[in-house]
Amino acid sequence: MKKPERINQMLRFINQKQHFTLQDLMHEFQISKRTALRDIAALEEVGAPIYAEYGRYGGYRLLNQIQVPPISFNSQEVFALYFAMQALQSFSNLPFQVSFRSIHEKFLNELSDNQRQEIERMQNRVAFRHTEQIADSAHLEPLLTASVKNKVLKVDYQKTSQTSTRTIQPISIYSMKGYWYCQAYDICKKAYRVFRCDRITSAEITEIQPLAGLNEMTMKSAHSLWKPSENAVQFKCLVDRKGAELFLQEHYPSMKLVHEKENMYIVGTYEPKELDFIIKYLAGFGKSMKIIEPVILKEKLRKYYKDLLNGI
Template sequence: MKKSERLNQMLRFINQKQQFTLRDLMEQFQISKRTAIRDIAALEELGAPIYAEYGRYGGYRLLTQIQLPPISFTNQEIYALYFAMQSLKSFSTTPFQISFQSIHNKFLHELSENQRKEIERMQNRISFHHIRQIKDSEHLDTLLMAAVKNIVLQITYQTTSKKSTRIIHPIAIYTMKGYWYCQAYDMNKKAYRVFRCDRITSAEATTIQPDEKLIDITFENAHSLWRPSKTAIHFKCLMTNQAGIERFKQEHYPSMKLLYEREGTFLVGSYETNETSFIMTYLAGFGKSIKIIEPVKLKEDLQQYYLDLIEHL
């Protein structure tokens, strides 16, 4: 990082912290103690009101907040931001109802003529293949903000067979294979659930207090809430090649994991009795990369799945 850019970021860093130490700067910007001292001197020359506090618990204090300069981006950062925006093209609905075209037009308007021409030339040399969003999800912003603010919602959930009312504590939303999903804790069933957002036809805030243990749960650790039911069917499959392992890493669910043993790598997990169709479709996608060890019923069901498929063809 160039010194001018580091000093700019350092101004923003200390303006936010107000009090800091040399160690803070060294860790944040990966610089030596000597460089940190020189940078503080440079900031003081630029007019930053920094006051040194001596003693065992000393450090530096910012006497007043600084009027920060506008954020500026390098050409490389601008190109990276532009192409990160390309993912929005895949979605007809996003949180806050933001469209790619709206951001695209504003972004290009702020660029220099040379930067716009450079991006146009890049567009003809790079391509992003996204799975297009299959169905609109009209309550994404409500679900996301409920997760951020720990608000319990009452939702109406429409499946292919019935409509039901649920009380949920949203944890996070994510997109996969053209659909938006909401990780949540079902307050009625007292269990972790994942809801297809396009099937949520209404979402309203309630006055119900969220469970304290859920407040710090995030997308990354939400799967720890999942528990199989007493009637869940446990299975074990041998991964016969590396392609199967790679496929699992690309798509898997909280009810399953890889188990490494001396005999090989196994896919283990469980599925509910009403999820037989789902597990058949999922395992069939592995082709010859997987061999069912147990239960025998699962192997028989998958064989029948293939026979039905052949007969259909």
């Protein structure tokens, strides 16, 4: 990062913190102590009202907030933001009902003529292949709002031909292979669950007290809430390098990739009612996967392949 750009960002950083140390600057901007001292001197030169505090809890303090310059982006940052927006094109539903077209138009209107021309030229050189959204999800906004504000929802969830009412505490939402999913804690079942958002037909905020600690959960750490039932079946599959790559592209909380000596295995559990699901999932690995156990999983996968060949 060039010094003028770093000083600009540093102004925003200290304006927000008010009190800071050399270590704060060194860690935030990945600079040496000597560079941090020079930058503080540069901040004072541009009029930042900074004074030093000495003693055990010393450091630097901003006397009062300063007016920082408007945010500006260099060409590389503009391109990065533009490419990030391309992911929105695939979704007909987005949280807070934000459309790609409105964001796209506002973004381009704020660019210089040269930046717009460069983006137009780049559009003919870079392509993004997305999985189109398969089903509409009408309640993304309340699901995301509940996860952020730590609220409990009452939802109607339609699976096959049956609709059930569930009381859930959303943790996060994510998109995968054309569908939106909601990670949540099912209050009644006292278990971690993942819901297909398009199957949620209604969502209403309740006055139920949320569970403490869930609001600190991240999308990744939420998987730790998942627990198999007493009837869950353990499985183990040998995979090659290609199989490991396929697993990393798509896997579920009930399974993990482990290394044993020179081999790699997918190990995990599935519920008896999920047998058809796990068979279809493992079939996607093709010759990159070999079932080690249980035997019934081998037999069911063999039957699945025979049915495919017979056109069933």
